[in-house]
Amino acid sequence: MRVHARPPRVRSTASIKRVSTPDEIEPFLSDAAHYPGGHADEVCFPASEADVAEILRDGRRVLPVGAQSSLTGGATPQGGIVLSLARMNRILGWTRTGVRVEAGLLLSQLEPELRAHDLYYPPVPTYDGASVGGTVATNAAGAATFKYGTTREWVTAITVVLAGGDVLDLHRGEAMAGAQGGFDIVTTDGRTLRVDVPGYTMPDVRKHSAGYFAKPGMDLIDLFIGAEGTLGVITEVELRLVSPRPSWFAAFVPLAGDDAALALVADLRAESKRTWETADRCGGDVAAIEYMDARCLELLREDGAFVHAGVSCPKDSAAALVLQAELAPGTSRDDAFRELGRLDVRGADAPLLRICRILVEHGVFATATPVLPGEDTRRDALFRLRESVPEGVNRRVRERQRTIDPSISKAGGDVIVPFERLGEALTRYRRIMQAHKLDHAIWGHISDGNVHPNAIPADGEQMDHARRALIEIGMEAIEMGGSPMSEHGVGRSPVKQQLLRRLYGNEGIAAMRRVKEALDPDYRLAPGVLFPEHES
Ligand SMILES: Cc1cc2nc3c(=O)[nH]c(=O)nc-3n(C[C@H](O)[C@H](O)[C@H](O)COP(=O)(O)OP(=O)(O)OC[C@H]3O[C@@H](n4cnc5c(N)ncnc54)[C@H](O)[C@@H]3O)c2cc1C
16 A cells, blocks of 8 residues: 655744753653663654644654653653653644544543543553553553553554654545555655564453554555554544543442452353343443452552542452443433442342342342442542552662662563453462462453552662563463553563563564564664664
8 A cells, every 4th residue: 555744844942942951851761660861862842734744754762751650761851852842732623523633632631621521532551641642552441441442542643743844634445455465655855665464373361462453455544553653643632522422330349359359350251241142221331340369468458548539448358450431421420329228129220220230140239339420529539559569569660769779670560361360370370470479459440451560669679570571470471361561561671672672573573663664764762662772
């Protein structure tokens, strides 16, 4: 397929904002992974695609960043220019099915606008301070992936500035790989950049953010989604939206342990899939189920998070779930309350009753903390409670990095297996952590089979063990038909880069390098992200 690039649109008169003193640059030298050694010459803040093109034509290395919430070191600069999209944060317009925005817009800035228009964007990651461009670049996914899929499925168009400063406008369905298995991108100076689709097969799981997307006959837009800034700078994104917004029922459900959690999730998943397949108006419709293990609950207790969230969690609980189910748009708190009053009425049927009856069957209804539609403050508190788990772990890791050994850093996995194999996978992950004598906590998006096993290393020596354990855990996920990188991407993490190689082999990495070299032969865009700049 031949695709023509265009020159950048004419620039506004405002000049590019640049900062270069150590104090000004310092806040941009690390991301949420606290990857060590970040450094840069300057930070540029373009205001338009023409500004982005001008920065790229400068000839230096460029790392595009959004909110720098990367958990893989992908947004940590290693020299050259940090290109912050922070000033490109406008909503450009509403389309028939969605919205077009500049890539630097934060999801938390978009949300109030969506609320005002009774619209909903489902694949929001747990951290909603991420930028739209960052979530597209990492193919981010969140709790609701179980029902709605990943960011990729919600992106209908992007504008991307290539390393040489040319611009591509890509609309889903318009540029498909040809019979020869690739794309010919014609630049404004008449050159043809030949991009061959890599021949590896991606794991068949609900979410996967590990290197370049590759499928026979694929859409060119999918090459840039999930490419982690290595192939171009995304400047505009068109997102599909849901209208009207559903109403939500949520619940915190403490449980006796993993077996009880997995059995409940299996039933909730089955009920929801049946509902989607049969369009049953009374069917239970769960969009997301989050999991926390016994160690997570201990950390939450230590941090006083349950009291803060107004949630009770019995001391003998050894796992907990936060579930989110959808109810018909417009369902009010009173409607839901009335509905719950019919729980014991024989023959009474409704989505909320189906979910609650499953909780009753599993003997956990009485100890669950329910949140009804319209109870937004309580719902926010519940999701903050879930977020307090990674925050608590990351804080402890940072503290140890500061006080014990600077080599200590985040040591978290992001593995997915088919849900049916998750019980076995959790046992294997724990066995590995225990064999390495690592304090660890596991949480994540259990409805997808995606969890985050995190080590909390006590010292530098344990940090080495944590890295080895995460590679072993990733290998287990691959062996079980899953992916070692589900939603956070690969970034600069040596562990994740090693797992990417284990997933696709040397030939897979070589195929990715050929894609990279076709579009960015000098490795100027996000060098060192996904794979090292030079093979050792
Ligand atoms: C508490 C917490 C919870 C999280 N939960 C989740 C979760 O549930 N699911 C999930 O998927 N992630 C999660 N993340 C990780 C992170 O939020 C996502 O990876 C997010 O997509 C990053 O967006 P960002 O704007 O911060 O991008 P950055 O961190 O700034 O950049 C990430 C990568 O994308 C590239 N990039 C950024 N913007 C652009 C652009 N405009 N054009 C081209 N490349 C670009 C960068 O070069 C980098 O490689 C979490 C992070 C935290 C701190």
